Amino acid sequence: MTEKASVYENVTRQFDKAADLMGLDPEIRKILSKTTNEIIVNFPVRMDNGRIEMFRGYRVQHNNALGPYKGGLRFHPAVNIDEVRALATWMTWKSAIIDIPFGGAKGGIQFDPGDFSTRELERISRRFTFALGSNIGPEYDIPAPDVNTNAQIMAWILDTYLSMMPPLERNCSLHVVTGKPIESGGSLGRDKATGQGVVCLIEQWARDQDFDLTGATYAVQGFGNVGSWAARLMKPHGAKLVAVEDATGAILSPDGIDPDDLTSYVEKHRGIADYPNTKLVDHEAFLSTQADIFIPAALENQITARTAPLLNVKLVAEGANGPTDPDGDAILQEKGLDMLPDILCNAGGVVVSYFEWLQNKRSEFWDLEEVDTKLQRKMVSAYERVRDAAHAYDTDWRTAAYIIALSRLGKVYKERGIFP
Numbered sequence: 089m090t091e092k093a094s095v096y097e098n099v100t101r102q103f104d105k106a107a108d109l110m111g112l113d114p115e116i117r118k119i120l121s122k123t124t125n126e127i128i129v130n131f132p133v134r135m136d137n138g139r140i141e142m143f144r145g146y147r148v149q150h151n152n153a154l155g156p157y158k159g160g161l162r163f164h165p166a167v168n169i170d171e172v173r174a175l176a177t178w179m180t181w182k183s184a185i186i187d188i189p190f191g192g193a194k195g196g197i198q199f200d201p202g203d204f205s206t207r208e209l210e211r212i213s214r215r216f217t218f219a220l221g222s223n224i225g226p227e228y229d230i231p232a233p234d235v236n237t238n239a240q241i242m243a244w245i246l247d248t249y250l251s252m253m254p255p256l257e258r259n260c261s262l263h264v265v266t267g268k269p270i271e272s273g274g275s276l277g278r279d280k281a282t283g284q285g286v287v288c289l290i291e292q293w294a295r296d297q298d299f300d301l302t303g304a305t306y307a308v309q310g311f312g313n314v315g316s317w318a319a320r321l322m323k324p325h326g327a328k329l330v331a332v333e334d335a336t337g338a339i340l341s342p343d344g345i346d347p348d349d350l351t352s353y354v355e356k357h358r359g360i361a362d363y364p365n366t367k368l369v370d371h372e373a374f375l376s377t378q379a380d381i382f383i384p385a386a387l388e389n390q391i392t393a394r395t396a397p398l399l400n401v402k403l404v405a406e407g408a409n410g411p412t413d414p415d416g417d418a419i420l421q422e423k424g425l426d427m428l429p430d431i432l433c434n435a436g437g438v439v440v441s442y443f444e445w446l447q448n449k450r451s452e453f454w455d456l457e458e459v460d461t462k463l464q465r466k467m468v469s470a471y472e473r474v475r476d477a478a479h480a481y482d483t484d485w486r487t488a489a490y491i492i493a494l495s496r497l498g499k500v501y502k503e504r505g506i507f508p
């Protein structure tokens with residue numbers, strides 16, 4: 089279902105639209121339109137059968153004017169330099185919009201983790217960390233989970249990184265990765281944070297629109313970390329999940345699908361396929377589902393000139409990064425749909441990653457209530473900033489979110505100047 093357009097070209101088009109509208113200083117524009125570092129590593133890993141395979145890993149660091157580079161690691165066969173560049177750039181904007189002292193980075197390895205054993209995955213993760221060496225670091229560049237990576241993989245990365253440090257520096261370097269298991273220095277609430285942020289913004293939107301979420305219907309694309317948490321956290325609002333798609337297929341049930349039960353099913357069966365009492369539908373039928381809210385939480389380039397006309401919802405709340413390309417965006421606007429754009433809507437993950445980083449630096453451990461309250465505050469104030477900018481500039485929310493990020497970064501460059 090993923091269309092093979094350049095994702096970085098989407099970033100460029102979004103950036104140009106905002107930069108033109110706000111009249112961004114041409115010199116700042118030059119700086120921000122380029123990534124800072126692009127690291128490609130090829131590394132060997134011994135497989136369970138004793139043979140050696142070569143893997144290709146990426147880390148792109150877009151900008152660190154606001155703080156250390158920050159962004160996830162993705163394990164997927166479609167990972168390539170264009171995609172990682174785009175994802176790294178979006179991270180810069182996201183940190184700036186949500187107002188945390190981080191820059192933007194992203195990385196990944198081009199392979200399908202489903203084809204490898206757990207022990208092989210561990211060796212691949214560890215050897216990648218070794219290959220990256222000092223290109224990551226707790227005050228320099230901090231990875232986190234993304235598609236097909238999780239807390240366990242972060243624990244292996246942490247352990248490998250610490251093993252490469254002198255003994256005296258090991259216990260003050262826990263914050264080299266976020267999204268760790270709780271026992272290894274993770275934060276309460278990180279697991280659900282991205283989905284929670286998405287739902288928090290849907291609540292804000294509903295309040296502004298005077299729209300009652302009780303009985304509202306929603307469809308979710310991608311039922312991994314972001315999609316399943318967003319789906320589960322919509323349930324207490326009395327909203328009804330009517331369609332879900334993941335890499336194994338798409339299912340529909342006008343009577344509603346219980347997101348908690350589906351999550352347990354996916355844990356056992358590694359996908360939603362054959363989930364009982366639902367109708368199996370194809371991709372087009374899934375996208376055409378009539379619902380109030382659509383939450384894309386899988387991959388990029390899902391809502392395009394071809395697929396946007398199919399959407400039959402009031403609101404798109406982007407859990408995934410880059411699910412809508414600029415042509416898709418234009419069609420959704422013509423259709424009068426509301427949009428909570430990725431760089432705002434899925435920022436909950438990086439916010440709680442920042443909280444985890446702070447807890448590690450200060451040797452603190454916050455309770456869940458503290459994490460949840462602080463996350464809510466960050467999400468709501470960013471929502472209000474973007475809403476107000478959209479009104480002030482009479483533009484769409486994605487462009488408004490870009491304008492906030494570019495203004496903030498522009499100010500920092502003006503204040504600090506360029507060395508030498």
Ligand code: NAD
Pocket residue numbers: 089090233234235236237282309310311312313314315333334335336385386387388407408409410434435437438
């Ligand atoms: P994940 O690996 O936990 O889940 C990915 C989901 O997408 C799975 O259900 C998978 O089956 C589904 N998927 C994959 N290919 C698909 C296809 N062709 N069609 C339909 N579904 C497909 O990943 P995640 O961490 O939930 O990330 C999902 C999206 O959210 C990505 O765009 C990621 O960059 C973004 N995101 C994640 C976080 C985070 O904290 N994990 C934060 C911000 C943004």
